[in-house]
Amino acid sequence: MEMQLIFFYVFAVLSVGGALSVLLFRSPVYCAMALVGTFGFLSAIFILLNSEFVAAIQLLIYAGAIMVLFLFVIMLLNLRTDKSPGLTWSLPKLLGVAVSIGILSQMIGVINSPAAKIGPKDIFSPQYLDEKGSVKVIGEILFTDYVLPFEIISVLLMVAVIGAVIIAKRHDTDSGGEG
Amino acid sequence: MTTKRRLKPLDFGAEPMKIELGPSHPATHGITRFAIELDGEVVVKMEAEIGYLHRGFEKEAEATNYIKIMPYTDRLNYVSPLINNVGYALTVEKLFGVEAPPRAQFARVIMCEISRITDHLTCNGATAMEIGAMTVFLWFLKVREYLWECVEEVTGARLTTNWARIGGNANDLPDGFLPMLEDRLQKVEAVLLEGEALILKNRIFIDRVKDVGILSKERAIEHAFTGPMLRACGVPYDVRRADPYLVYDQLDFEIPVGTVGDCFDRFLVRQEEIRQSISIIRQASDKLPPGDFHCRDRRVWMPDKYEVFNSIEGLIDHFKIVMDGPQPPPGEAYQAVEGGNGELGFYIVSDGSGQPLKCRVRPPCFNFVAAMGEMTVGHYLADIVPIFGSINMIGGELER
């Protein structure tokens, strides 16, 4: 078997295992750490797919920043281990299962569609990527073809940041603390 | 307003975090405990708990004769023990109505000022260290060690000096002491400049101490602050000037005062006081008169051995001092001296026996610790450290 394939199976199993542990662990901190592990293994798979840039961003944004904030919130709210007994069936949970099945079938459909077949797309052959570097290729596309969505997303993020600041500020003035 | 829906502040049911700083904590040197409530990192409530170093000095003094109390006073403010020695000796001298001869008084001034320098060096060095400037601390300790060697030269010990006596000193200044002291003082001056060069223009240091732990002039007086803490608030009160003892009225020195009373002012006031003390030591060394280093009053000082062996009065006086100790006339006396931290007062009541009926110490830093809560509330947790460093709490003095 090829080296790459071995690595793929290892990381695939590990990331699926990580995702399952997120659901199965009782302690919220363990769940968060399992998710971090999943992100790590996913980024390894991205590297196997020759897209180092996505792998680095995956680690940088999800594992390095967002999950730290998750963990931070879990720590500060001091969430304790979930002590509720095993699964009980209720309407919200059934709804959740239904929605999950729906999403799963959708995904299977997408993956099976001919458009999602693995292989070079347009001019982006592995040779082309290797030659130019994935960072450069992504950068060029992002700042030429997709510059409008890119800018809109950045404005959206800006709005979110300002909103967060305003919420934090109001908390300060209302509770009468010294700013 | 009524039509507009007011958003409620986000409430996570958060309550202040309670933490105990001390008694075993690197910042609470001198052993004390702070019960702190934190909102995030901001102190909302702080209570100082003292008593971890209480040794019962005052009670112990009631069962000890006047001379034997002297070594206990070393352990009050243990970074400036000579000032305690001298303060206690002056109080008992007041009870007796005796006075040490001029040479002894000048020598006491010199030794007291050395102690003041070591005290201020320790305090400022520790303040700097706790903010992270470890180097300044070790430099200051290095020169403090030079001065302690001088103290050792005179008294035989670095800390447990036990040097002053009722009516004089244990011994005269040794030969060659003044040149040695002058040499050491020059080193102190050089290191002061070096240390100041390292931190006084350092933005981080200034940001950490400026406007931190401010206590207004009025509140400081209400809290009965004295010493550098009060002077940093801008009140030029110094016992050496306000109620001169020893020969301070013959010496020329200035009283540095601060403006706002924050940690930075306290630091600067102490630095300047070190310089003033050096100048005082130099003046006192120049003016040091020849003569005895103790008085000849037979009630407090043992007669010469010749007299003990050859006269009946000498023998009896010797016997009385050895068996009963000096016995002051009934009465009471209060004498304050300017300690490292401020007004260090001794109040002694005598019933005519060889042991005091009551001995009370007014520790300057007691008031400072009492005001810790007021100075720290509203500041960050990290600010407690420079504030506590700047009040220079000495456990031995605070809790006796």
Place this chain on the structure above:
Amino acid sequence: MDAILEILVNPAVQAILKIAVIVMGFVMLTGTVLTLMERKWMSAVQDRLGPNRANVGRFTGHGILHIAADGLKSIFKEDTIPEGADRVIFTIAPFFALFASIVIWAIIPFAAPIGGFTFQITDVDIGILLVLAVTSMGVYGAVLAGWCSNNKFAMLGATRATAQMLSYEIFLGLSLVGVFMVNGSVTVSTLVENQNTYWFDGLIPKWGVFTQPLAFVLFFTAMLAEMKRLPFDAPEGESEIIAGYFLEYSGMRWSTFMLAEYLAIVGTAGLTVTLFFGGYHIPWLFADGFHLFGWILELPVWLVALLQIGAFITKTIFFCWLVIILRWTIPRFRFDQIMELGWKKMLPLALANVMVTALVLLAIDHWQAG
């Protein structure tokens, strides 16, 4: 003999060998020696001798044996886990801290490639982005250690560490954007090779520190904050929160945190050299020898490689020294001051740096195009 050569040519074997040599032979060694050198340098600053008592018989070697003594001590010390602590996380947290400072070395080159052989574990396309990704993982060590210790001081330390490291990652990344723009690449080999080009007919090398001086200051500051060294050591803040997030650690686990700190110093120094101080380059030294004012001194290839490795190590050690000497020169920020410095001063400066760099690059392009 041929069989051995054949194995050596295999890239996977080469990579493993390089990892062994670089990580164990250089990074670990330097990090360990730094634990002693820090104390020695500190003592020199503070006018004292420093540790010099560990001995074998009469041999003390000016304290060199303290490295061994410290190691032995922490191995034999009791490894306590406080009551109420989370045992699993308590055990793995130190390794998160260690991980980041070692992985950095995957991309740092030690000398110019000779033929097909590179003196670098791997020259990935994403280059410095990998460093950013990996340093962002370093925060887990502090967060988890602080959370699982069941101690309020450790918790405070963890909170401070999270906020500080997350914030300074942003400035770290932003400060490097200017460098990427100047070089048009994030690949380490390109970044280093570009620093061996010259202004004024081969007179002044285009080191990163000359092309992006502000970026260097910002990067170095952010790196100091990332590894929580003084003046940014509020998360450890020994005077108020004692040791911060690793307060409850002892023995070998504690040593792992300390080792991670020293490895981070070496890593920071290596990165700074690579990005801003010419990497392995000695000014005017090219693959075939020195070139200056048309004057040429030819050198054999192996000597050039040795010189480059030596230059890289010397520069790295210089920056280790700088980091250490900074610690013993300046005091510690308060936590809110760290945040203020970051968000109110470094962020605008970094953004301005990006803007100015972009404008200058545009102007140069315009001027060159005529």
